[in-house]
Amino acid sequence: MFPFLxxxxxxxxxxxxxxxxxxxxxxxxxxxxxxxxxxxSGAISNLIFFALVAGIVGARLGxxxxxxxxxxxxxxxxxxxxxxxxxxxxxIVIGATVxxxxxxxxxxPLRPTLDALAPGxxxxxxxxxxxxxxxxxAFGSPTNVPWAIYLWDENRHPSQIYETLAALVIFVVEWKxxxxxxxxxxxxxxxxxxxxxxxVFLEAFRGDSLIWPGGFRAAQVIGLVVLAAxxxxxxxxxQPGLRRQGSGQPRQEAEAH
Amino acid sequence: xxxxxxxxxxxxxxxxxxxxxxxxVPPSATTGGAPPPSPREGFSAPDFTLDLLGGGQLTLSDxxxxxxxxxxxxxxxxxxxxxxxxxxxxxxxxxGQGLVVLxxxxxxxxxxxxxxAFVEEFGLTFPLLLDREGGVSRRxxxxxxxxxxxxxxxxxxxxxxxxxxxxxxxxxxKVEELLRQGG
Numbered sequence: 001m002f003p004f005l006x007x008x009x010x011x012x013x014x015x016x017x018x019x020x021x022x023x024x025x026x027x028x029x030x031x032x033x034x035x036x037x038x039x040x041s042g043a044i045s046n047l048i049f050f051a052l053v054a055g056i057v058g059a060r061l062g063x064x065x066x067x068x069x070x071x072x073x074x075x076x077x078x079x080x081x082x083x084x085x086x087x088x089x090x091x092i093v094i095g096a097t098v099x100x101x102x103x104x105x106x107x108x109p110l111r112p113t114l115d116a117l118a119p120g121x122x123x124x125x126x127x128x129x130x131x132x133x134x135x136x137x138a139f140g141s142p143t144n145v146p147w148a149i150y151l152w153d154e155n156r157h158p159s160q161i162y163e164t165l166a167a168l169v170i171f172v173v174e175w176k177x178x179x180x181x182x183x184x185x186x187x188x189x190x191x192x193x194x195x196x197x198x199x200v201f202l203e204a205f206r207g208d209s210l211i212w213p214g215g216f217r218a219a220q221v222i223g224l225v226v227l228a229a230x231x232x233x234x235x236x237x238x239q240p241g242l243r244r245q246g247s248g249q250p251r252q253e254a255e256a257h
Numbered sequence: 258x259x260x261x262x263x264x265x266x267x268x269x270x271x272x273x274x275x276x277x278x279x280x281x282v283p284p285s286a287t288t289g290g291a292p293p294p295s296p297r298e299g300f301s302a303p304d305f306t307l308d309l310l311g312g313g314q315l316t317l318s319d320x321x322x323x324x325x326x327x328x329x330x331x332x333x334x335x336x337x338x339x340x341x342x343x344x345x346x347x348x349x350x351x352x353g354q355g356l357v358v359l360x361x362x363x364x365x366x367x368x369x370x371x372x373x374a375f376v377e378e379f380g381l382t383f384p385l386l387l388d389r390e391g392g393v394s395r396r397x398x399x400x401x402x403x404x405x406x407x408x409x410x411x412x413x414x415x416x417x418x419x420x421x422x423x424x425x426x427x428x429x430x431k432v433e434e435l436l437r438q439g440g
Contacts, residue, residue: 077426215281
């Protein structure tokens with residue numbers, strides 16, 4: 001764990017830098033994939049950029065709304081560089097909404113766009129795992145296994161390492177596009193399905209799980225639902241006769257193999 | 258007849274379902290229960306007893322039932338100086354609602370005369386504690402100054418802010434969050 005690096009008067013938040021690196025690499029890979037899928041040049045990186053900006057602004061506004069009188073009295077504090085004053089839920093909703101609106105406005109076809117985003121998403125998951133290794137977040141449950149790490153005053157499963165390794169495997173699998181059919185949306189669904197499967201199996205080693213009634217770990221239950229839904233969609237979208245449906249643009253047969 | 262891939266995913270889903278069932282835990286097995294002491298969000302705030310500036314001692318666990326903001330600072334640290342007026346202002350506004358602010362001076366790397374001058378300069382009215390040996394700074398794994406821990410009425414750390422200065426809105430919103438959680 002190495003959350004901060006002091007450079008003179010500045011305290012660099014290394015997990016934040018790892019996330020930024022994930023976004024940057026992911027955005028570059030998504031743009032390359034978009035070119036390969038013959039989407040408009042720069043369309044995907046613009047989509048990611050504006051969705052991110054909207055997500056960050058939305059997260060801050062979502063937080064400020066909860067403490068409206070405080071921020072009305074100090075409106076300039078909306079600009080404070082404080083990651084703890086962001087509302088992740090509001091950020092995700094607003095960022096996703098903006099992405100959908102831009103996608104429609106630019107007439108980006110759904111399935112090729114999702115496939116273009118797939119390698120970027122897989123790279124971002126690796127960056128997110130690295131950020132958790134650096135910050136000590138997403139920590140594991142106490143254990144006595146020989147490879148346990150001492151973190152937060154106990155020997156724990158190195159869950160951050162498990163999850164980063166799983167993300168790397170997902171990235172490599174996605175890179176090889178085992179299901180073929182680039183542009184049909186199935187590569188994106190494959191990333192979603194593999195991530196969900198990893199969550200179902202690795203969540204059991206986490207020490208910070210949200211527990212639902214009956215002792216079920218929320219992330220595992222949601223992971224199972226996402227896994228089943230992703231697989232169902234893969235089956236539906238991977239039908240040869242439906243390949244162009246929703247893609248909105250011709251595709252090169254040679255790319256399928 | 259199921260295809261090989263359909264058989265595989267059915268097996269993965271069934272295995273996942275069984276794994277989800279057998280990895281059930283009571284809420285107390287994670288930080289949702291009674292978490293052990295550690296200086297991070299979701300854990301119990303490590304307890305300490307320190308001398309107060311001006312005499313007497315204070316123990317953190319004696320404040321259970323109140324919202325507590327622990328601010329580690331030093332008189333030579335510019336962001337600590339910058340955020341101190343906002344901390345005092347929020348303390349004045351919310352102490353009647355059950356907020357306690359503890360200013361823990363890292364005295365092992367400061368001087369008590371500078372601390373006294375600092376308190377006088379900013380007119381601080383909340384309790385100032387002296388970490389002469391650095392024990393609290395080590396226990397709270399201090400990585401930068403200032404470091405602030407927002408602790409709820411059950412003694413659980415809800416937010417950690419390393420570095421600064423925190424704006425008044427940041428401090429106030431975090432304090433309101435603690436006070437809203439009730440007792």
